[in-house]
Amino acid sequence: MGISREVVYLWRREDSDFSMKFDEINSEITERLEASAFQRAVEGVEKDIYYKGIRIGFTRDYSDVLTMFLLKARNPEKYNPTAREKEIAQEVSREISTKVAAVIKSVIPDVCPECRNTFPFKNTIANKLHQLSTEV
Structure with a gap:
């Protein structure tokens, strides 16, 4: 055409x-x-x-x-198990990243105990981890 x-x-x-x-x-x-x-x-x-x-x-x-x-x-649940397996893997990945992000936030202080500077990267790390878990 x-x-x-x-x-x-x-x-x-x-x-x-x-x-x-x-x-x-x-x-x-x-x-x-x-x-x-x-x-x-x-x-x-x-x-x-x-x-x-x-x-x-x-x-x-x-x-x-x-x-x-x-x-x-x-x-798909019966005849395409890989679709369900992928969904389960994504759920597990999200749960793990949420828990790891919580650990990161609890371990890394908001402020450096020596110089009193803030650590803005702790949320950045946690957010990046969460973002990566959704890409699995």
Whole structure:
């Protein structure tokens, strides 16, 4: 069509009607893709069988890969344990960083006992640790 991706992004940002229509079309395309994936996974697709150039019948092929994708999408806890494992790892990481940050805050004094200068980096360290834990 000759329209760049950047122009489409611009139109989506600046024209609410265009953005709404774009989202509707995108949803419709996704629904069609899902229906096609379901059909190929569950109902299968016919593939012709030829012998010496003559069609003698057909076989029905099913897509195990699409079946697995559909199962993972519909029940990730059961069919995609890595998603739950990642979620658990993030929760544990947040808990650990919160506890370590509390220890850092309790161990490092607010003020140097010798020179009476403040230690502003203690909160910085704790905040950075918390930030890193959310990136796991």
